[in-house]
Amino acid sequence: LIPVAVLGATGAVGQRFVQRLAKHPWFELTQLIGDATAGSAYGDVPWRLEDPMPESVASLRVEGLQALGEAPVVFSALPSGVAGPVEARLAAAGRRVFTNASDHRMDPAVPIVIPEVNADHLDSIDRSKGFIVANGNCTSVILSLAVAPIHRAFGIERLDVTSLQALSGAGYPGVSSLDIADNVLPHIAHEEEKVESEPNKLLGSWQGGFRSAGIPIRATCTRVGVREGHLESVHLQLARDATLAQVREALESFRGPKDVAALPSAPKRPIHVLDAPDRPQPRLDAGREQGMAVSVGRLRARDRDVRFVVLGSNTVRGAAGASILNAELAKVRGLLD
């Protein structure tokens, strides 16, 4: 078992990290770092996920960052802004950092990885040293997964996306109930920039440097009063003609590389295509394959005009689960040796 620590272990994403690492077959959760609650037993910190806190972590003590021990692998659920310098320092000191924070995503030396999509971007890592591997922004990951097989098969010339994002995406306490009750918020700070840039890094190629996929992406990001599950309405213009059946087949048959499919956290099928006209729905579909699969529905295609909605668990596939899957990939590709 490889010892791992979680930074920011008591927040919304941090709790997802802890939940999914508590019984991990390869990683052993040895430290929970949380400056605000340092000194408390983890079991005494309010737990906000539906399933009960894993018993094995309740007795762990939350510690301050300065107490970070030997764990060679560090998962970071730190807030963006705070994360940047901390992660840089840890990497410089030889740690392998898998981060959910946005600070380093567009760094030329940091890959954004979705194992099923661009596992080869790990080639950018110099394995002789510490490093940072980022997962994308929650909305970007869910979008990129759904779009990857279409982009590969038919090319994408234009992408318009409007997201309906869940409350858990804002962390805890996050959105005030007074702001969202009987309401929608039509803006999420700094979100659209990420959604318009990250997928192009992800879907692009590594050739000694990262080359953008060059898709013009236009995003509008909104917040709705749903606890978990980002829903995205995606309108595409393809580079080549495709029938509805062909697009559907590309989505359904999409699988990552063989070694990715065998990772402990990998879903059996990264993308599920739903045919019921009123699916996917956040409450019913966000948890598909333990939250690691995305659900595509309302698939429509006409000439080069393709539309669908895609839903994914923002705190799992779009955050903690994404980072853990990246670490699993790093392990099988020899980066944690």
Place this chain on the structure above:
Amino acid sequence: LIPVAVLGATGAVGQRFVQRLAKHPWFELTQLIGDATAGSAYGDVPWRLEDPMPESVASLRVEGLQALGEAPVVFSALPSGVAGPVEARLAAAGRRVFTNASDHRMDPAVPIVIPEVNADHLDSIDRSKGFIVANGNCTSVILSLAVAPIHRAFGIERLDVTSLQALSGAGYPGVSSLDIADNVLPHIAHEEEKVESEPNKLLGSWQGGFRSAGIPIRATCTRVGVREGHLESVHLQLARDATLAQVREALESFRGPKDVAALPSAPKRPIHVLDAPDRPQPRLDAGREQGMAVSVGRLRARDRDVRFVVLGSNTVRGAAGASILNAELAKVRGLLD
């Protein structure tokens, strides 16, 4: 005062008609038609709007359709499907029918009218006989209002819209609370077809026949857990270059024809442009100008790529208020003589 009747007077839209006609300066509400509750006093039918029922209508008796009296002007809040034959029969019998139902909207003899946008489409009416004038689908009206000045000034080559629609748009009882609690529904039956066709009739021209504006519209319509106010994320590609300031100016300065601006139900400004980054919001902005103005926010423009969100009251500007404004326009243009 012109005597008017409301068909379907007890539903969600019907109540809005009654609310806005109760003290109308030109129309006198003389009959409330509602088959399911015929025989009851209107005051005994459950009232579901925030403001109390106008006292003047509480004592009116709900009657069945066969009891429809002399009123020359009829407002129809009948459900689509039911509305079609009833309205056709009434028009054939010489009534002036202003309808919120979709059945006749795409008829070659029926105009869809937004007075500020296409008042001249009333020219299609043969004033010697009964007729039907439709307002657009709620989502279409709000979209068309916001898009009209941009289309006029710069041309629109492509329009992608994702709507986040309110519960009241589904009527009463409409959406089950069990379906929408902590959830979003990614589909509204038959809605997208309307949103992709009606604006083109509305924004097109009347030249002895209706000519489509020919804008390729791609719509995805979703339902969110909000009581009132449809929010729409609109992405446009213009035919000509425009700066952000020019687009903003086109929206802000938009006014209908002079006689429209003077109608009792007309808003002072049909479109309000909001600069706060987190507006418009359904709860805070749907009621602007008694629900008759739409609010545009998050306006972004880059080359020919324009994006914004628009919000409007679906039961007022998108339904009852729209029909009443149409009837007011018909009056000043001599169609009710």
Place this chain on the structure above:
Amino acid sequence: LIPVAVLGATGAVGQRFVQRLAKHPWFELTQLIGDATAGSAYGDVPWRLEDPMPESVASLRVEGLQALGEAPVVFSALPSGVAGPVEARLAAAGRRVFTNASDHRMDPAVPIVIPEVNADHLDSIDRSKGFIVANGNCTSVILSLAVAPIHRAFGIERLDVTSLQALSGAGYPGVSSLDIADNVLPHIAHEEEKVESEPNKLLGSWQGGFRSAGIPIRATCTRVGVREGHLESVHLQLARDATLAQVREALESFRGPKDVAALPSAPKRPIHVLDAPDRPQPRLDAGREQGMAVSVGRLRARDRDVRFVVLGSNTVRGAAGASILNAELAKVRGLLD
């Protein structure tokens, strides 16, 4: 395996029956009865529970009541009013009917059973014939479970209860989203009568006839915008002095008879006492022990004045799970032979 049928199999409670019977160790689900959808495959009827429909039932065909076959045990999720005559006829024909409907609950020949509380009420059944065994109203069951050990230990002289009931208690489609959004409904038709009478039958004794426990119960029942889990604020006046520790101990140590504790659907502990001041909460606690345990929190006691809140899953412990547990008890007590 004993063949069983479910009446009303497609409603909110009916789906819970199907979910919990699909893999039952003693019962085999052989027929799904649902008049409105008779002829459809069960897998084609909309499924509204979070967990996916059990695969084994998807291919079963929904049938009309007249097609009811040989199953000796029938679970009834029929709506009250409809249920009464149907259940009476089935019992008269020799079936063992376990019903969630209220129609027969106060019949002198029908016991209301909570196995942990009044398993001996099954003695009222003449096992030579068909019969009806009822579970209580959802609010009554949850209340009675929590109150039973206190009543036994200290006596209860007065009980005031205000319930905050979940949407699923109204069935599907049930409460309109327009009625409950940003709102509370202070009334549930016919609920308070049940809550004031049923616990007295349940907590009373069987001595050739049912004797009421005689507790003066005063109930106010409200509906809140929560999907699952009835929360009840309970204020008691005891007949004898008790310390907080004594009341807590009575609740914590409460277990049913030995044979009840071994039933497949029985929770390990029927009552969990939570010490966190902000628990129980519907979203976090309704699913405790697969929904079969109730959670008591905010326990306060001062002289003979005891207060607490109790939460339970209304569709499981308060409905389908309750009926199934009753049938399990009937089996081990020889009533299904």
Place this chain on the structure above:
Amino acid sequence: LIPVAVLGATGAVGQRFVQRLAKHPWFELTQLIGDATAGSAYGDVPWRLEDPMPESVASLRVEGLQALGEAPVVFSALPSGVAGPVEARLAAAGRRVFTNASDHRMDPAVPIVIPEVNADHLDSIDRSKGFIVANGNCTSVILSLAVAPIHRAFGIERLDVTSLQALSGAGYPGVSSLDIADNVLPHIAHEEEKVESEPNKLLGSWQGGFRSAGIPIRATCTRVGVREGHLESVHLQLARDATLAQVREALESFRGPKDVAALPSAPKRPIHVLDAPDRPQPRLDAGREQGMAVSVGRLRARDRDVRFVVLGSNTVRGAAGASILNAELAKVRGLLD
């Protein structure tokens, strides 16, 4: 016009103060105090009420407490804890302080006043000096208003209350949306102590000192996902027999003293009795008489056992409106001279 200042002017209750003072016939809003936003124009601070910010206040500058000028009357919307020493200091310096904070409510020198109920408690004030007049806790005020006429007419021997309190009662940002979505919180810190003590001071008498009304009150306070309007389920045991009609009449006919009824903020009828079985509802009834009247519904009486639900606007009648009405009373009784 009497110059007045508002402390804590930018919070949820502070905004209600500003909204209701902006056009007050007797008071002139001259200063807005808010330490966190001192220096901003009030119009630049986020406004969270449905109706737009009054134009007259948008240009006022928010100032720090140390900049408090000459205003002889100060309204305090400070958070409890912070409020205590500040208000004491201001009163000692000769100001007339009308406070919504709880810090001084149980002080022997500070009256809690509901003008319709205990206007004579102002006799406790030494008008030669500065002073503090408190309004009760929101839940207490709404409860006390409804209970006052029953207590006077029939006496109350026992009072059990369960509250379903709105989100705005927790201030802004207050309750996290993640905590309350699809949920109820069964506890509000320090609330029950207030609800069990304040009404007894309010309903008691001033005889050189405050004498408690001596009603044994048992409260359970919960939070529900509603924006505005506290609903309370009240169970009473009377000291004397009363019919339903008598209790109803006591509530309906209740009026304050003559000079109170004429105050600018006083409702025409402090208590409205609703006969519809499903009323009052927060969304439909909290705004009654500009939020200054409470609504009683579901009135049931049997022997000495009386039950009802009462609803009131927690930020208006239970907070800002209550304080302003107290100041109006103080003026007509000569305390502001």
